[in-house]
Amino acid sequence: MRGEAMTAGLRPAVLIGRKRDGGTLTEAELSAMVHGYLGGDVSEGQMAALLMAGVLRGFTDDEAVALTRILTDSGETLDLSGLSGPTVDKHSTGGVADGTTLLVAPLLAACGAQLVKLSGRGLGHTGGTLDKLEAIPGMRVDLAESELLGIAERVGCVVAAQTDRLVPADRALYALRDVTGTVASTALIASSVMSKKLAAGAETIVLDVKTGDGAFMATLPEAVDLAELCVDIGVREGRRCVALVTAMDQPLGRGVGNGLEVVEAVELLQDGPRGRLADVAMELAVEALASASDLGRDVARSRLERAWKDGEALARLQRMIEAQGGDPRVCEDPRAHLPAAPVTMPAPSPAAGTIAAIPARAVGEIAAALGAGRATKQDTVDPSVGIELAVEVGTEVERGQPLGLVHARSEADAARAAETLGEVVEVGAAPPPASTVLHRVGR
């Protein structure tokens, strides 16, 4: 009760109090808090209190833009101006069986753009692009800047690990948000995502904002809000920016597991586009190419379809893998050259009917439990394990017909995963409509 008069003179408590009471902070004030936190003048408790006040009271779009700029400017940024082509970056907010980067990157490279993507590792039920790439024997993702730029120029696409020198303030804030229940803020998520993209330097940014059970943004309006804010930030900071809101109610692809997702991407590039994963990858690539190269979307689409069908995209993926030290034969016979799990076991459907739901989060968690995901950042992942789904929402199944094939380290693991899959997949009468791309935001 006492003490309030004293602290009223100190900046952090005053700024926290203003946000607590629904007010707004200027860029200078947000910067003082963030840099004070990094420098030790603002305590962890003060930063967490500000974040929670912001989660519950909201941050304005101007605050989100300011915060993005503060995070971006907290470290080094990548200079892509020496590259010859239009540069593109792509980001997904994270989903299950979401191997779109493995398709979008070589497709864009095949059409003259240069995709430079700095990525992270997966946590929980969602996979990370780096984990998928590291399923490929020999593949290196820790690249020096000169090597990264060289591959981008030579091959047209490169996917590497984000270094500690980029957006250090974002990493510090994210680590705090992660343990203090303050992740769930559109403005905080948007500033975190966009700071990384702005620091990574590409002229065009294409975002895949997932919505549904397996995504962070559970509802479509939340996802649309996030997409709009991200695009707004990107455009205000001088980038071309497009976001698609896509469904993550069921796994996007059929492979759920790091190596299995590489297999699926390579097989799609070999066999041509079909299915929801290919659809989403194509739509993202169309948006990116149209925006980056000032093309109409129809023109962009026909170029991308040609690059897919004539094998140029697959060739680009192979060149990227080879340039990053990976075994290029993965692009010829992926199942032969990717690590294989010792046990495979079909997961039979416990009932007959139409597949009504394949909850993405639950399926992701089954794969994670098999060893494909991390419970903590220190865990290592097994590239060989996971699930290859044989059905999607709307598929008719007989009782006992395989829902998918489990790839596991042991019979016991496989049996447990197969049984759980049978429990989480819903077999019913009426499938929901199967649209995957739900909304577009772009300028």
Next chain:
Amino acid sequence: MRGEAMTAGLRPAVLIGRKRDGGTLTEAELSAMVHGYLGGDVSEGQMAALLMAGVLRGFTDDEAVALTRILTDSGETLDLSGLSGPTVDKHSTGGVADGTTLLVAPLLAACGAQLVKLSGRGLGHTGGTLDKLEAIPGMRVDLAESELLGIAERVGCVVAAQTDRLVPADRALYALRDVTGTVASTALIASSVMSKKLAAGAETIVLDVKTGDGAFMATLPEAVDLAELCVDIGVREGRRCVALVTAMDQPLGRGVGNGLEVVEAVELLQDGPRGRLADVAMELAVEALASASDLGRDVARSRLERAWKDGEALARLQRMIEAQGGDPRVCEDPRAHLPAAPVTMPAPSPAAGTIAAIPARAVGEIAAALGAGRATKQDTVDPSVGIELAVEVGTEVERGQPLGLVHARSEADAARAAETLGEVVEVGAAPPPASTVLHRVGR
């Protein structure tokens, strides 16, 4: 964005998330958070995030009761069961010129109750009871438990410093709340206040909840809410508990400053009750005595009035001062035996009219600036300085007539304080009605 799935399994983030989303925590869950914080398993950021979520989402009364119990049980408690009389404790939420304890304590002692009060020091514009007592030459407030109990039994009243062994969790949480903008929660304030009172062991607790400009609870409804919750907690924990909500829009007494408040209390006990400070002290004493001794309020009041008028209350104050090492002559000629400031200077009214407002906080801040208050906990206070007001709301003044007498360390200090007082006191046409006790909550 990623990481949520991981932390969903960890308790602190789950509990924070539940409060963030408007849910409630059980006593065991709150205890896990508080003790985890004390023990280092819950980080400062996590505790601060929970507190901010609670400030914005609210805590239920059950949560407030649980939190009070957790704080109370975090340290030692005082055992007053060996004392012969009914035991009473008194707490004020803090105001300006609020010397009621110096009156209530000896009044109750004179009527057969035993008041045992553990108190704190002042911060900012509000004074602390310990600071007032320490204005008395020789007065000791750091008493061993045996000495404290001995004085209570022998004299009937004792006021000492709270030891570090009582409610350590409250101190830890308060220190965090103080810097994270999370003081302003009725439940957190009530649990902090009541944990200290429960740990101090008295059977009857009388609370003076201040409201108005100079109080933490600026509005009457907020103050009533706090009073009701405090009483509810006290009663649920088996204590007799009464709260009065009293006005803190203008200074309660005329003396603002530690020694000046002792002077005023002694002079009131010498001369008999008059004015708002005496009114509030009498109402608090009536509530306390009626409750502690199972008396009707009229009987309690007549006993207290007699004790005041026949000098028994003054005698008790003198015995208490003497027992705590203070100079007992303060109760005979206070102005002669309390430290005197080197400079006194009248503060003239800049206008003629009726006193419309004497903003309590502003007047408290003037006294603090003279040296009577602390800006930080490490500051020392000067017992001699302050203001003796010559007017109250409703007084008619001529231009140049003294609003009060400034007691200062230098002519410059005095001139500055006198000028500021003239600025903050409002002289206008219509005084507001002058009720001081606004609301009673008790069972």
